[in-house]
Amino acid sequence: MDFDIRPYNLSSAATSWMMLVGILTLISVGLSFVLSLARNGGSGVAIFTRGLGSYLGDLFSLSLGRIYALTKLTLLEAIRRKALLVFVVFAVLLMFAGWFLTDTNSRPELQVSIHVTFLLTAIAWLILPAVIFLSCWALPEDIRIRSLHTVVTKPARRLEIVIGRMAGMGIVACLVLVVMGVIGAVWIYRKLPENSRSQLTCRVPVFGQLYFFDVDGQPAATGINVGDTWMYRSHIAGNSRARAVWMFRDVNESSIVRETIGTGDEAKTVEGVKLECRFEAFRTVKGSEKSVLQGVQAQYTLSSNPREEAFGMLSQGEALRPVADALRDGQFRNGSERLKELATRVRSNPDELRPADYLGLQNGLAVAGVVLKELKLPALLPVQEKFEAASNSGIALIRVLQINNTTGATDKPPYAEFAESLETLAGGILENADVLHESLPKLEVPLPAFHISEYHEGAAENITVVPRKLRFAADYETLARFLSGIFEKWSEEGKLVEGNAISSGLVDSLQKDASVSPLNAELLVTVLNEQLTAGTLKISDGKLAVVDGRRWFAFFDDLIRKELLISQDTDGWLIEKDLLTDLVSNGFYAS
Amino acid sequence: MSNAVIEIRNLSKIYRDFWGRKKVQAVKSLSMDVQKGEVFGLLGPNGSGKTTTMKMLLGLLFPTSGEMTILGKSASDVSKNEKIGYLPEESYLYRFLNADETLDFYGRLFNMSAADRIRRSDELIEMVGLGKARRRQLKEYSKGMTRRIGLAQALINDPELVLLDEPTSGLDPLGTREMKDLILRLKAQGKTVVMCSHQLADVQDVCDRIAVLFQGELKVLGRVDELLEMRNETQMRTSSLSKEAEEDIRKVLEKHNIKNAQFTSPRADLEELFLRTVRESGERPGRRFSAEEIAASGKGGNA
Numbered sequence: 014m015d016f017d018i019r020p021y022n023l024s025s026a027a028t029s030w031m032m033l034v035g036i037l038t039l040i041s042v043g044l045s046f047v048l049s050l051a052r053n054g055g056s057g058v059a060i061f062t063r064g065l066g067s068y069l070g071d072l073f074s075l076s077l078g079r080i081y082a083l084t085k086l087t088l089l090e091a092i093r094r095k096a097l098l099v100f101v102v103f104a105v106l107l108m109f110a111g112w113f114l115t116d117t118n119s120r121p122e123l124q125v126s127i128h129v130t131f132l133l134t135a136i137a138w139l140i141l142p143a144v145i146f147l148s149c150w151a152l153p154e155d156i157r158i159r160s161l162h163t164v165v166t167k168p169a170r171r172l173e174i175v176i177g178r179m180a181g182m183g184i185v186a187c188l189v190l191v192v193m194g195v196i197g198a199v200w201i202y203r204k205l206p207e208n209s210r211s212q213l214t215c216r217v218p219v220f221g222q223l224y225f226f227d228v229d230g231q232p233a234a235t236g237i238n239v240g241d242t243w244m245y246r247s248h249i250a251g252n253s254r255a256r257a258v259w260m261f262r263d264v265n266e267s268s269i270v271r272e273t274i275g276t277g278d279e280a281k282t283v284e285g286v287k288l289e290c291r292f293e294a295f296r297t298v299k300g301s302e303k304s305v306l307q308g309v310q311a312q313y314t315l316s317s318n319p320r321e322e323a324f325g326m327l328s329q330g331e332a333l334r335p336v337a338d339a340l341r342d343g344q345f346r347n348g349s350e351r352l353k354e355l356a357t358r359v360r361s362n363p364d365e366l367r368p369a370d371y372l373g374l375q376n377g378l379a380v381a382g383v384v385l386k387e388l389k390l391p392a393l394l395p396v397q398e399k400f401e402a403a404s405n406s407g408i409a410l411i412r413v414l415q416i417n418n419t420t421g422a423t424d425k426p427p428y429a430e431f432a433e434s435l436e437t438l439a440g441g442i443l444e445n446a447d448v449l450h451e452s453l454p455k456l457e458v459p460l461p462a463f464h465i466s467e468y469h470e471g472a473a474e475n476i477t478v479v480p481r482k483l484r485f486a487a488d489y490e491t492l493a494r495f496l497s498g499i500f501e502k503w504s505e506e507g508k509l510v511e512g513n514a515i516s517s518g519l520v521d522s523l524q525k526d527a528s529v530s531p532l533n534a535e536l537l538v539t540v541l542n543e544q545l546t547a548g549t550l551k552i553s554d555g556k557l558a559v560v561d562g563r564r565w566f567a568f569f570d571d572l573i574r575k576e577l578l579i580s581q582d583t584d585g586w587l588i589e590k591d592l593l594t595d596l597v598s599n600g601f602y603a604s
Numbered sequence: 605m606s607n608a609v610i611e612i613r614n615l616s617k618i619y620r621d622f623w624g625r626k627k628v629q630a631v632k633s634l635s636m637d638v639q640k641g642e643v644f645g646l647l648g649p650n651g652s653g654k655t656t657t658m659k660m661l662l663g664l665l666f667p668t669s670g671e672m673t674i675l676g677k678s679a680s681d682v683s684k685n686e687k688i689g690y691l692p693e694e695s696y697l698y699r700f701l702n703a704d705e706t707l708d709f710y711g712r713l714f715n716m717s718a719a720d721r722i723r724r725s726d727e728l729i730e731m732v733g734l735g736k737a738r739r740r741q742l743k744e745y746s747k748g749m750t751r752r753i754g755l756a757q758a759l760i761n762d763p764e765l766v767l768l769d770e771p772t773s774g775l776d777p778l779g780t781r782e783m784k785d786l787i788l789r790l791k792a793q794g795k796t797v798v799m800c801s802h803q804l805a806d807v808q809d810v811c812d813r814i815a816v817l818f819q820g821e822l823k824v825l826g827r828v829d830e831l832l833e834m835r836n837e838t839q840m841r842t843s844s845l846s847k848e849a850e851e852d853i854r855k856v857l858e859k860h861n862i863k864n865a866q867f868t869s870p871r872a873d874l875e876e877l878f879l880r881t882v883r884e885s886g887e888r889p890g891r892r893f894s895a896e897e898i899a900a901s902g903k904g905g906n907a
């Protein structure tokens with residue numbers, strides 16, 4: 014059994030429905046054949062064929078008129094025998110439910126869900142007796158009081174009777190459902206305060222893919238199975254480097270929702286991506302009562318790291334991990350060095366690596382090639398091609414290794430060629446380090462920590478709206494690159510200086526031309542002025558430049574590291590800005 | 605015989621319990637025919653298998669053995685029902701429908717057109733005298749009214765063959781009279797009627813032929829007039845005789861050596877036949893009686 018959620022597909026659903034019906038038909042036909050043989054012995058065959066024939070005859074001579082008559086009969090029965098009294102019960106329930114349900118001021122955020130749950134439960138519980146009564150009245154009652162005798166002595170076929178009765182019941186059930194649904198919807202809509210109505214809009218879940226990292230922070234296939242749940246619900250160890258990572262691929266503008274949080278004066282509208290999840294905490298050691306009641310602290314970090322996706326697969330195998338780690342962290346120079354070392358090892362001492370390592374390496378190279386290709390950035394093309402080439406060369410190597418292994422042949426594996434392709438790749442990475450950096454920026458947003466309440470209660474739910482305006486913490490490098498890109502260019506163009514001071518229009522042009530948000534633009538100009546006064550910047554030849562001939566990148570890198578790029582009202586090292594938007598409009602994202 | 609509407613050959617029915625053990629043999633090797641255009645009466649004491657026979661003819665029960673055709677078709681053939689009307693022993697109708705809806709429903713089962721259905725239900729409701737109650741639900745009906753709507757329902761399709769299981773039970777004298785008239789009217793229209801009844805006078809009035817069943821066995825089968833004819837007696841009818849005329853006739857009869865002349869209204873009727881058959885069947889099980897035997901035993905019974 015797998016629990017993956019797949020999109021609904023009508024044609025495949027229809028096929029599997031038909032398969033199921035077909036199989037059931039075959040089974041029942043087979044069973045009745047066996048039964049007929051068992052009951053009637055040899056003549057059972059004839060009896061069976063006759064029965065089958067008459068059934069097929071029935072099937073092809075169905076009369077819609079007769080089916081309709083029986084359907085109508087069932088409808089009338091439902092009305093006359095007061096099955097629809099459920100509506101009255103429903104109405105009464107709704108009238109009085111108001112008294113109990115509105116008193117949820119203590120948990121205003123639960124109001125909507127309480128109302129909806131109540132309504133759905135009420136409908137489910139009311140439709141059940143309606144349908145049960147109806148189905149008890151229909152055929153069984155027909156047989157019991159023999160009204161069926163009168164019907165079957167008319168030219169009504171068995172199949173028509175069954176279909177007609179079922180259609181009638183189906184219509185009644187649908188009617189009840191529709192009427193209750195509509196009334197219920199109106200009732201809920203009017204009952205709820207205006208600001209929570211938006212919650213009634215249904216949400217389309219975006220499911221992520223789950224990856225695990227074990228207590229040492231190393232990738233793991235699964236989490237820990239604590240033994241009492243399905244495997245798809247595994248756990249991670251607390252207070253360790255273990256992490257569970259969900260990868261979402263389709264989060265974009267359309268995932269953003271508007272929602273009002275809180276009530277009364279504290280109500281505020283948030284716009285953002287809604288994260289909803291359920292947790293279960295499980296304790297494997299005995300602890301004092303106190304520690305149990307303390308619950309567990311948990312935290313999300315939102316991150317966008319295309320590098321993880323591209324180079325994560327390289328980390329299979331001990332020998333390859335340094336390369337992967339460096340590339341993942343955006344240390345492309347370092348990564349290139351490690352790759353060169355690896356190439357040297359392959360060339361000089363190829364047997365040191367196991368065939369599995371080669372396989373893993375080739376695999377990782379191929380994945381990197383594909384992911385880079387999918388980004389569809391022309392700038393990345395040269396690197397991507399080198400990854401592909403290395404992967405192909407890896408395939409050639411693996412093939413020989415496999416042949417040798419299975420046939421006992423002693424062909425010389427093309428280690429040298431592979432090493433060479435790795436060296437070429439290392440060179441390519443070094444050459445394109447800047448491009449790689451700019452094309453694969455990493456963003457990380459730690460969200461406020463939350464509490465999973467006492468574990469023996471089982472699960473805790475967490476619903477977070479990740480606001481659209483976030484304090485995004487891009488990693489140092491990305492930020493520094495972003496800013497230095499802008500300033501290097503404008504400094505060349507002399508746009509930064511006006512007379513002997515920083516241009517007064519800089520705030521404006523940062524907003525207009527570089528799409529930096531107003532707050533950030535002001536912050537930047539303020540900090541630049543401070544730095545000019547402090548002497549790390551200078552104005553010469555009408556150009557603003559960093560002293561000692563240093564580059565703008567180094568300047569901003571310094572600023573961020575020394576936590577100088579912080580506005581008064583921020584409470585961390587985070588730079589206050591709508592960085593996501595800023596970066597997107599500056600081409601950091603190619604979506 | 606091409607004229608037979610119903611042909612029954614060696615029909616037997618054994619009711620079995622859940623485990624297949626024999627409970628009752630309701631019908632034993634029954635053979636008989638019903639001719640087109642006749643009114644056929646099935647008689648017999650309670651539990652003699654009349655209803656069982658009728659249900660087998662309709663395909664409501666499967667026979668244990670034997671063969672039968674009805675309107676030239678097998679009993680299990682649904683299409684035969686197009687031309688059959690059936691009034692069950694008790695009216696098995698939908699009690700939440702009113703008379704109009706009931707007839708409309710059964711009319712639809714015959715795929716009758718809307719106009720036909722309306723016309724036909726008006727006719728039938730008029731005929732069974734439910735005009736005033738046609739909009740009331742059947743659960744409010746009295747027993748007789750239920751019988752009446754049951755009858756109307758049986759005739760909705762203008763059937764060729766009408767099977768009536770105790771048609772007069774629950775009807776008032778007027779209703780009984782009307783029912784008999786109706787049966788005769790159906791006969792006049794050339795339809796075939798098969799009925800079971802305990803109201804022997806009624807059967808005597810309307811039936812052309814009867815069969816008497818006893819414990820599932822056919823005991824008597826024949827034309828009513830022949831069966832009731834008393835061969836060893838002669839009945840004379842005149843306008844009522846004066847005392848002197850009676851004496852004169854007695855003398856004439858004595859001259860011919862006929863002694864026990866009685867001057868009463870004749871008592872030999874179906875009731876007597878019925879009682880006799882049942883009594884003798886009890887004494888001599890397993891025998892079928894001929895018309896002569898019955899007539900002959902009639903004398904003993906009378907003496």
Ligand SMILES: Nc1ncnc2c1ncn2[C@@H]1O[C@H](COP(=O)(O)OP(=O)(O)OP(=O)(O)O)[C@@H](O)[C@H]1O
Pocket residue numbers: 619620627628629630648649650651652653654655656657693
């Ligand atoms: N469903 C049944 N299960 C078992 N036995 C049955 C069933 N129906 C009828 N019988 C038995 O079959 C025999 C014939 O019954 P049937 O109803 O045919 O009699 P009937 O001649 O119609 O009697 P009545 O004059 O009372 O209507 C009876 O002994 C009866 O007990």
Ligand SMILES: [Mg+2]
Pocket residue numbers: 654655656693769
């Ligand atoms: Mg009966």
